[in-house]
Amino acid sequence: MAALSLYLLLSWVFLLSLFRTGFAEALCHEDESSALMEFKRRINTTDVGQCINPKVHSWSLDGSGDCCSWGGVECDEVTGRVITLDLSSSCLSGTMSPNTTLFRLVHLESLNLAFNSFDFSPIPYGFSNLSRLQYLNLSFSDFSGEIPHDISQLSELISLDLSYNRGELLHLPNMGDFVHNLTGLKKLDLSFVNLSSSLPPILANFSSLTLLGLSSCGLNGELPVSIFQLPNLEVLDVVGNSNLSGFFPKPHWGSPLKYLYLSSTNFSGEIPTSIGNLSLLNELKAGNCYFSGSLPSSMGNLSHLTMLDLPKNNLQGQIPVSFVNLTQLSKLRLYSNNLSGDTLEWIVNLTKLTDLDIADNQLSSGLPSSFENLKQLRILYLSHNKLHGNIPSTLWNLKNLQFLILGSLNLNGTLDANDLFKLKNLEDLRLSHNNISFTKTFINATSSKLAYLHLDSCNLTEFPQFIGYLSKLVVLGLSHNKIQGTIPRWIWNNRKESLYLVDLSNNLLTGFENNQTNLPFPNLKYLDISSNLLKTILPIPPPLVELYNISNNFLFGEIPTSICEVSSLVVLDLSNNALNGKIPPCLGSIGPLTLLNLARNKFHGMIPRVYPNSCTLKMIDLKENRLRGIVPRSLENCRMLEYLNLGDNQINDTFPFWLSKLAYLNIIVLQSNKFHGPIEGHLSQLNFTSLHILDLSNNSFNGKLPSKLLGSCHAMKVIDGQDKLAYMSISPLINITYMIVGVKMTYAMTLMNKGTERKYEKISTILMAIDLSCNKFEGFIPELIGDLKSLRMLNLSHNFLTGSIPPSLANLAVLESLDLSLNNLVGEIPQQLASLTFLEVFDVSHNQLSGPIPRGTQFDTFGSSSFAMNEGLCGSPLPNKCTNGDNTPPPPSSFKVDHEEESLFDLDWKIMLAGTGVGFLVGVVLGNLIIDEKSRWFLHSSKRMAKGWNR
CATH class of the missing domain: 3.80.10.10 (Ribonuclease Inhibitor)
Known part of the structure; x- marks a missing residue:
């Protein structure tokens, strides 16, 4: 029976296999x-x-x-x-x-x-x-x-x-x-x-x-x-939903979440203690949000956490010591918060860390004394904290370190350059804004991978010798030090092919070794040697350079035409030197050129006339030279032009009305030339929509004030309600091998006000100014000027204007400076002007005005010189009293003025404005916006590397 059963079973299995096959x-x-x-x-x-x-x-x-x-x-x-x-x-x-x-x-x-x-x-x-x-x-x-x-x-x-x-x-x-x-x-x-x-x-x-x-x-x-x-x-x-708000739940939060990604959203509020219940959480990414408050110590319970990424929030308070329990962490990023702490020793217990970035906080301790345990660390960002002391020697034992970012930490002492080269994998070293120096010990660094070296503002007095042995160097930053003498040839040794960016600006360099002016860098894209003491002819930039800044030196001689063979130039700044001769005509034809600054030299002859349809120029500054001739009509091909400054030359031309075709033009400065003729009669269908500043002063323009021109300045008709000051600038992008360098360059200029030059390192986007002074304009002041409600400065002085002061000027609610002096104006000063509560400077001297001076607000702060040589004027501050009394209060203001708005002018009236309320406060605020006359006069460049140079 058993045998029969076995036979039937085997037969069934066989038949089943046949069926399946x-x-x-x-x-x-x-x-x-x-x-x-x-x-x-x-x-x-x-x-x-x-x-x-x-x-x-x-x-x-x-x-x-x-x-x-x-x-x-x-x-x-x-x-x-x-x-x-x-x-x-x-x-x-x-x-x-x-x-x-x-x-x-x-x-x-x-x-x-x-x-x-x-x-x-x-x-x-x-x-x-x-x-x-x-x-x-x-x-x-x-x-x-x-x-x-x-x-x-x-x-x-x-x-x-x-x-x-x-x-x-x-x-x-x-x-x-x-x-x-x-x-x-x-x-x-x-x-x-x-x-x-x-x-x-x-x-x-x-x-x-x-x-x-x-x-x-x-x-x-x-x-x-x-x-x-x-x-x-x-x-x-839900990363990247910038309009999505939310907050963490406080109670009943114990879900099996393993990966929580909230970065770049509008999430806010505090991180609750209940987050410690997420016992399975592996990764938490919530950077660039609006979380506030402190990090709860319960986060130390997240024993499975491998990534904690909370940068760019509003977190504050101490980093919990309980973080010592996060032993599985490989990435910890808390940069750009307001976190504090007096110890970082807990970090050395996180032995699996590969990426540590706690830069841009308020950490105030010294660096951890021991780094030996962090054997897997590849990235260390600690910059922009209040750390201090010396760099511990144990740091040089981190053999896997690729990025060491210790800028702006108040570190000091002398570093042994040999230690740097123990880090065989180090690619990026940033020690800027510390007080350090290096030993002169000879080293063999040929095996170093170091490509990015930033030692800006380190108080160095000489070139560190180890730089000569870095064969793979791509970026070298040594700006704002005290390095003296000539630039040695060995600084370029072994890296002619690799160098893409060199910044030696703001030092005490006097020239190149052996008077070398041919710079042998076939791939260099960025070269800044500005603000030194270079006394040489102009070094020709390397063939692929995109930014070449050698301004603020003592260069002499002519610009060779071979400079135009550098067809990749985006920024060319040769300003504030002693260069002479003619400007090469080919400069205007360099395809990608965005910024051309040749100001404050000794150039003569004509302005280059060739600007093709492909012109990309946004800024042209040729002021304070000896240029003659006319403004070339081909400039209208530069349709992206924002800034044109031809002031203080010898240009003999009529007003270039075709400039109105340039829709982005913010600033026109033609002052102190030989411009002449009427403006109003030659203009039709003008469109200066974007114009913020117009300076035609110190020329020979005549005829009526250009009403059509002024009426087309639409940007001046709207008061900008922005909360924060922004500055006019351009931000060209320079391609540097594996990254892009963003260079922010703010516009700058000199404005004349009441006979005094004021130099502005930055020009605020809310600064609106018109200066038509020192010309031969005649006739009435047009009422339509009152439509330019965002004007901050108006100067019509030193002309032949007649008629009365239009009451419509009271519409200029944010006006800070009004100069109508040295004209032939008659009638009374409109009482409505007393409503201008931002007015700091008012000058109607040397006219034929009569009647009482307005009383109240800013008018009570103006001295007698503001009203001098007007025999018919009466009332304070003049000695002659009005026959009907001078105590009549001004009419109530019908203008709403933002009393918190920041003023843009400091005209040395602080003593006179003391104790006068609004006027005094405005003057104090202004003091911070004006550059001292002894400071650098033109361009303030804020260079921000794509990798955050010293973040």
């Missing part, structure tokens, strides 16, 4: 293999971005024609139907047709087309045919347009990924309606899909969700707190 030979169904082959014929297969394996190349009807054996295809073992199609990273390209044959695979449970390129075509409509679909992945495949709504009918979906289709963004008009039927979802990723809406409350009911990816979706409103409390949620990513 025979079935396997006929797995593929003809209708499905036909659908797949038709899809292959209609789609392209080319080598695109993430292509790994062109799986469809294995598809063929030759041989067995079994589609279940084709690449990316999986069939059900029982029915033989295609249930999985994975064509991710398969080099697919082209457009998916609306009637794609993939929709005939009605038994599909999983479809993956990720990492292909469908040419930003729409996702085809028809997914509702695939009613059994559980997994759909169309991410990173260059789809665009509206997501077809029939996807929302796939009620069996467990995972839906439409993320990172970056071209013309995918968009979803109504997310709430779309997900309404998808309640079984475990994973939903719509990152970079344009939602432009708030998060639908229904998502709080998706209790199965383990992943919710909604980064950079244009979300707005507030993220419901209940999302944090979903019972199975492990990944929440």
Whole structure:
């Protein structure tokens, strides 16, 4: 009996194996293999971005024609139907047709087309045919347009990924309606899909969700707190939704979150103690938000945390000592907060750290005495804190260190250069703004990988010798030191090919060794030797230089025409030297040139006349030279021009009315030349829309004041309500090998006010000024000047103006300086001018005015010199009293003035304004905005490396 049972069992197993073998030979169904082959014929297969394996190349009807054996295809073992199609990273390209044959695979449970390129075509409509679909992945495949709504009918979906289709963004008009039927979802990723809406409350009911990816979706409103409390949620990513607000829940927060990404959102509030309940949390990224308060000590309970990224918030208080328990941390980034602490010793226990960035805080301790345990550390950013003392010798034992950023830390002492070269992997060293020096010990540093070296503002008096042995140096920053003498040739040794940026500005350098003026750097893009004591002819910049600044030296001789062979120049600043001769005519033709500054030299002859249609110049400064001739009409081709300063030359021309074609022109300075003739009669259809400053003073213009010109200055008609001061500048980008250097250069100029030169290192965007003084203008002051409501300074002095002072000037509510002196004005000073509460300087002297001087507000602060030589004027501060009394109060002001607005002028009236309320406060504020006359007169460059030089 037992033998019979065994025989029957073996027979059954044998028959079953035959059945399965025979079935396997006929797995593929003809209708499905036909659908797949038709899809292959209609789609392209080319080598695109993430292509790994062109799986469809294995598809063929030759041989067995079994589609279940084709690449990316999986069939059900029982029915033989295609249930999985994975064509991710398969080099697919082209457009998916609306009637794609993939929709005939009605038994599909999983479809993956990720990492292909469908040419930003729409996702085809028809997914509702695939009613059994559980997994759909169309991410990173260059789809665009509206997501077809029939996807929302796939009620069996467990995972839906439409993320990172970056071209013309995918968009979803109504997310709430779309997900309404998808309640079984475990994973939903719509990152970079344009939602432009708030998060639908229904998502709080998706209790199965383990992943919710909604980064950079244009979300707005507030993220419901209940999302944090979903019972199975492990990944929440809403990064890059700048209008999405929210806060951390305080109670009942113990979800299984492992990855929480909130960076670059509008989240705010404190980080609650309850965050310590997230015992499974691996990564927390919430940088560039608005979190405040202190870091709770309960964060020390997050024993699984490998990344803590909270930079650029408003966090303050001590870094909890409990962080010593975060032993799994590999990345800790808390930079740009207001954190404090008097010890960093807890750091040395975090032995798995590879990336530590706590720069830009208020940490006040010394550097940790021991770094030996941090053997995996690659990045160390501690700059811009209040750390002090010496650099501990244990730091040189961190063999994996690649970035060592210790700028602005009050460090001092002498470093042994040999220690630097123990760090064989060190690529970036920043020690700027410390008080350090280096030993002169000879070293062999040929194996060093150091490429970026910043030693700016270190109080160095000589070139550190170890620099001569850095064969891979790309960036060398030694600005704002006290390095004297000539620039030695060895500073360039072994790195002629590698150097891309050199900054030696603001030192005491007198020249080049052996009077070298041909700088041998074939790849150099950025060279700044400004503000030194160089006494030599102009060194020709290297052939690929984009920024060349050698201003504020003692250069002499002519500019050789060979400079125009440097066709990559973006910034050329040769100002404040003693260069002479003619300006090479070819300078205006250098294609990418954005800033041209030749001011304060001894150039003569004509302004270059050739400016092609492709001109990219934004700034031209030729002031204080000896230039003659006319303003070349071809300048109108420089359509991006913002700043034009031709002041203090010998230009003999009429007003260049064609400048109004330059829509971005902010500043025009033609003062102290030989311009002549009328302006008003020659102008029509002017459009100086962007003009902020117009200085035509000290010329020979005549005729009436240019009403049409002034009336076209639309920017002067609107008072800027900005809360913070901003400055006019340009920010050219310089390509430096693996990075881009952003160079912010603020405009600067000299303004005449009441006969005194005032030099402005920065020009605020709210500074509006008109100076037509010292010309031969005649006739009335036009009423329309009262429309220029944002004017801060108006100077019409030293002309032949007649008529009365228009009451409309009282509309200039933020006016700070008004000079109408030395004209032939008659009548009374309008009483309405007493409403100008920002007015610091008022001068109507040497006219024929009469009647009482207005009383109240700023008028009570003006001295008698403001009204001198007007025999008919009476009242304080003049000695002659008015016959009808001089105590009549001014009429009530009908103008609303922002008393908190910062003034832009300091005209040495602080003593006179003492105790006068608003006027005194304005004067004090102004003092901080005016550069001292002994300071550098032109350009203040704020250089910000893309890698944050000394962050």
